[in-house]
Amino acid sequence: MTLAFYLDKGASLGENAPCLTLNGESMTYGEVVALSRSVAAALRSSGVAPGDKVGILSANHPTSFACVFGIARTGAVWCPINPRNAAQENADLLDLFDCTTLLFQPAFDGLVAEIAPQLPTLTTLVRFGDGLGDAVGFDDWLAAAALAESVDLEPVDDVVALVGTGGTTGRPKGVMLTDRNLQTMTAIVLMRYPFDGRPRYLALAPLTHAAGVLCFPIMALGGEIVVMDHPDVGEFLTLIERHRITHTFLPPTLIYMVLAHTSLNSTDLSSLQCFWYGAAPISTSRLAEALERIGPMAQLFGQSEAPMMISTLAPEQHRRADGSIDELRLSSAGIPSPLVTVAILGDDGTPVPTGTRGEVCVRGPLVMAGYYRNPEATAEASAHGWHHTGDVGYLDGDGFLYIVDRAKDMIITGGFNVYSAEVEQALMAHEAVRDCAVVGLPDEKWGERVTAVVLLHEEASVDTDDLVRFVKHKIGSVKAPKQIEMWDDLPRSTLGKILKTDIRATLTGN
Structure with missing residues (x-):
C-alpha cells in the first residue's frame, strides 16, 4: 500500500462521486485518480x-493535494512545506530533506526565487500555472510526459512522508512517517469517531498539517472533501x-472565532457528526x-512523530450518561487509542503509579520510523524502548490521559509549534537586546501566547512593536511574540x- 490506496479505495466506491471541491466546483474520484497518474508519469519523466x-509548497487547493497521490504512485516521499514558514526555515527543511523536486503555487514565486539557489539537490521546479524562469508550467510538465508509462511503485523503506518539526534548539527535524503509521492513524479514526453514510469533510486548516492526513479516512469511505x-x-459556517x-x-483558536461569529446562531449545523479539535490546549469553558452551540465536538491528541491519534475523546465522551456535560473530562486528552500503548514514565524510564505525573510515552505502529538523517535525536526520542512525546501528564483511574505541562520549552499557539530557543535567537539578533527569555502563557484565543521578557543594553531603547516586527521578519508572524x-x-x-518557571509565575501571578 501507498498513500494512493485511500484515493483508489474511494474511487472503487464510485468514480463519479465528488472527491475534492473548491468554490463549488468538484473533481470526481475518477478525475483525481487520472490526475494523480499523470503527475506520477511526469515525476518519473523528470527523473x-x-x-x-x-x-509541495501550496495553500489548500485540490490540484496540489491531488499531487500527493501522484508522488505516492512513484514510490517517492511527500514533503509538505508550510507556506506560513519564514523563507529560511523552508530552505532549511528542503535542504534537510534532500528534495529533488518542488511543486509550488505562483503566490510563492518570490519565496522560491529566494531559496532555490541555496538548494543544490533541487533540480526540478514545477509551477502551478505557466512556466516562469527555471520553473516549468504544470500543464506543460504533464503534457511532456503524457505518453510515459504509469505504473504504481512501492516506496523505499516504506517511508511515504517527511514532515518538518522543530527540536529543543528550534532546528528543524524531519519526521519519517511510514505507510503503516498512516494506516494505523486512519484505522483509529474509523474506530473511534462516528461515520454515518458518505462523509463530507470541510478542510479550512492547512492540508500540510492535521487537516491533510484526516483526508485519508474520509477518502477510504468515498467521502467528499470541501477545500477552503x-x-x-x-465562509466556513x-x-x-x-x-x-x-x-x-479546527485548532482551538479558530473555534473561538467561530463561537464569536455573528452568523453562528443562524447557521444550520445539524449535519455535523464530528467536529474535531486539537493541536493546542483548549479552554474548557469555551x-x-x-x-452547546456547535454540537458533537471530538478531541484528538498526537504529534508529528505519532500522528494525530495517541489518544481520543469521542463526542459521546464529553457528556455523562444523562446528557449533561462532563466538565472533568473536558480537561482530559481522552483515552489512549486502541492501537496505541501509552505509559507515564519517570526520569529512569519506569512507569509511575496511576495519577502520578511523568512523561507521556507511546508504543505501537503509530510511532514514526525516526528522524531523517538524525540518529542522535531518534535515539533520544526512543529511549527505554518508548517514544517520548516531551509532554508531562498522568493517567487517572479510568484510563483518561491528562496533559499538564511540556518537558521541552515548546509553545503551541494557534495550532502551531513554536520553540522558545528559536524566538530567543531572533530577539537576540536585535542590537538593543542584551538578554531575553521566551515562555508560553495561557491564552483564551491562541491556547498559548508567545511571551518574551527582554533585558536591554544600558541606555538602549526600542519600541515593543518594532521588536515584534523585527522578529516577524526573521522567523515569521506565527512565532513572533x-x-x-x-x-x-x-x-x-x-x-x-x-x-523560566519563575518568569511564568511572575507573569501569571501564580
Whole structure:
C-alpha cells in the first residue's frame, strides 16, 4: 500500500462521486485518480525515483493535494512545506530533506526565487500555472510526459512522508512517517469517531498539517472533501450549511472565532457528526460553549512523530450518561487509542503509579520510523524502548490521559509549534537586546501566547512593536511574540541559567 490506496479505495466506491471541491466546483474520484497518474508519469519523466523527496509548497487547493497521490504512485516521499514558514526555515527543511523536486503555487514565486539557489539537490521546479524562469508550467510538465508509462511503485523503506518539526534548539527535524503509521492513524479514526453514510469533510486548516492526513479516512469511505483556500470563519459556517458537512477539524483558536461569529446562531449545523479539535490546549469553558452551540465536538491528541491519534475523546465522551456535560473530562486528552500503548514514565524510564505525573510515552505502529538523517535525536526520542512525546501528564483511574505541562520549552499557539530557543535567537539578533527569555502563557484565543521578557543594553531603547516586527521578519508572524515585557533583570539559578518557571509565575501571578 501507498498513500494512493485511500484515493483508489474511494474511487472503487464510485468514480463519479465528488472527491475534492473548491468554490463549488468538484473533481470526481475518477478525475483525481487520472490526475494523480499523470503527475506520477511526469515525476518519473523528470527523473524522480522511489525514495526521492518531492516537496509541495501550496495553500489548500485540490490540484496540489491531488499531487500527493501522484508522488505516492512513484514510490517517492511527500514533503509538505508550510507556506506560513519564514523563507529560511523552508530552505532549511528542503535542504534537510534532500528534495529533488518542488511543486509550488505562483503566490510563492518570490519565496522560491529566494531559496532555490541555496538548494543544490533541487533540480526540478514545477509551477502551478505557466512556466516562469527555471520553473516549468504544470500543464506543460504533464503534457511532456503524457505518453510515459504509469505504473504504481512501492516506496523505499516504506517511508511515504517527511514532515518538518522543530527540536529543543528550534532546528528543524524531519519526521519519517511510514505507510503503516498512516494506516494505523486512519484505522483509529474509523474506530473511534462516528461515520454515518458518505462523509463530507470541510478542510479550512492547512492540508500540510492535521487537516491533510484526516483526508485519508474520509477518502477510504468515498467521502467528499470541501477545500477552503483561505481562512474565513463566515465562509466556513456557510459551507457547513451549504454542503451539509459531516466532519471538520479546527485548532482551538479558530473555534473561538467561530463561537464569536455573528452568523453562528443562524447557521444550520445539524449535519455535523464530528467536529474535531486539537493541536493546542483548549479552554474548557469555551469547549463547553462549543458543545452547546456547535454540537458533537471530538478531541484528538498526537504529534508529528505519532500522528494525530495517541489518544481520543469521542463526542459521546464529553457528556455523562444523562446528557449533561462532563466538565472533568473536558480537561482530559481522552483515552489512549486502541492501537496505541501509552505509559507515564519517570526520569529512569519506569512507569509511575496511576495519577502520578511523568512523561507521556507511546508504543505501537503509530510511532514514526525516526528522524531523517538524525540518529542522535531518534535515539533520544526512543529511549527505554518508548517514544517520548516531551509532554508531562498522568493517567487517572479510568484510563483518561491528562496533559499538564511540556518537558521541552515548546509553545503551541494557534495550532502551531513554536520553540522558545528559536524566538530567543531572533530577539537576540536585535542590537538593543542584551538578554531575553521566551515562555508560553495561557491564552483564551491562541491556547498559548508567545511571551518574551527582554533585558536591554544600558541606555538602549526600542519600541515593543518594532521588536515584534523585527522578529516577524526573521522567523515569521506565527512565532513572533504577542506580548513583550521589558525587565531590568532576569531570574537565574546559581549556575546562571534563566529560571523560566519563575518568569511564568511572575507573569501569571501564580
